[in-house]
Amino acid sequence: MNEPSSQNASQPRDGARAADNLFRAFEGMIREGVLKEGDPLPPEREIVQTYGVSRTVVREAVLKLSNKGLVDARPRFRPVVRKPDFDAAMDTVENVVGRLLQDPGGVWNLFETRIMIEAMLVRQAATNCAPEDLERLRLALEANGGAVEDSEAFYATDKTFHSILYDIPRNPLLPAIQRAYSNWLEPQWSRMPRLPERNRRNHAAHTEIYDGIRSGDPDRAEKALRRHLAQAWEQVEGTFEISEVTQ
């Protein structure tokens, strides 16, 4: 995507915009820990003196830091350094994704990738899953079963059950992805009516998935997972098709 025109720039080339150089400077300080997480940035006027640039430039650089998720800049407060993790990355995409999701087809596209990922996750879990992970799943399943009558609690335990799936591979990206899915899809889900009988059905589905994993049968686990999510999709689809009309 980047044109080969410019040679690699690890240092502030003076051809670039001043704000970019400043941005890189702070980016480096944050990365190297000179500015630790939670630290506020210096006052704008101080940065002006330190770097010999105008406040305009400082503000642009800070804004860029903010937009990239490196600092947390609330309107009239000092920007605070925020360690960039994958969650921060997801935050910065939120806007774009939100726009894409306005198209119902967009929601389905996103949901389909979730199905694919979770399908893979349960397969892997079925293939090799540490006993303690299996135990966690069992406990979550139990809690889930105990909450069928309380839709609020059921929703929470439901989420927990699924999130454990993302934990099992011990890859920090996966939980972040899961949180992103939650954030993006939640608005759709929350409009869906919660009913005890649905809860019961979902809990049964969770049990099937768990059984598939426990018995070490990836095909069975995947099939159960797909059935479960397809069913969930139907429920949601029905819900927001009607509410779509209102807009």
Add this chain to the structure above:
Amino acid sequence: MNEPSSQNASQPRDGARAADNLFRAFEGMIREGVLKEGDPLPPEREIVQTYGVSRTVVREAVLKLSNKGLVDARPRFRPVVRKPDFDAAMDTVENVVGRLLQDPGGVWNLFETRIMIEAMLVRQAATNCAPEDLERLRLALEANGGAVEDSEAFYATDKTFHSILYDIPRNPLLPAIQRAYSNWLEPQWSRMPRLPERNRRNHAAHTEIYDGIRSGDPDRAEKALRRHLAQAWEQVEGTFEISEVTQ
């Protein structure tokens, strides 16, 4: 104009910055098609007049549009409206991800998710794959095989082969994800020496994958894919372990 009582107060930290209002205004115009894709934004001074704000505010708003991926703003050129797709979303994450990748473990984490996704993709392809997709794969494989002696061409055809896997489910998110992986992982890959014998081995791996898909055997296809990518990882790992020492 200066009403702090805007309805959009979902967060306690809502501040009514002029730049934000302008940003939202343009955001709306882009979404509603008043500003079409490819259109340049009006000159800053014109916006100043139209909206009765200062150039500072205009620049901040434009910068924000740029950072959010809504417009494409090269220095010294007019910002151009860009339709937000998932590629744009991935672009915005680029910075954060880049930082994560500086940790070698981060590269592995990302690569592992790629393995998982492609594993799922080949499984699905094996299960149900349109004849024309199979044909595309075959052609790509053929081209790949014909390029073993030319590492540059081999690399290109290699990428093509994999990207077809992302096309098959006809979910526009997947190609975007694939491009993101390419962009993020490419820097590591490009440092790797390319050798005809490696190409030959990789082509053989591709053939195995293709055969698995064609024969409708998801387990076989997945196994071949995993073997292929694990092998690729070993090659890359060896490469950047040495170059890591230099830092």
Add this chain to the structure above:
DNA sequence: TTACCTGTTTTGGTCTGACCAAACCAGCGC
């Protein structure tokens, strides 16, 4: 005519200095 060069105008990038209002802080009275 077409293609290239050149001077002018436009426009983005940066700077300066100023003002306002909200946040911050220190001192006061209770």
Add this chain to the structure above:
DNA sequence: GCGCTGGTTTGGTCAGACCAAAACAGGTAA
């Protein structure tokens, strides 16, 4: 010690200016 109060900091915004690069228009050469 606690809450109030007024001065000080600091972020948000503005206006006007200058420079250099881009866009444009006009003229010249092929």
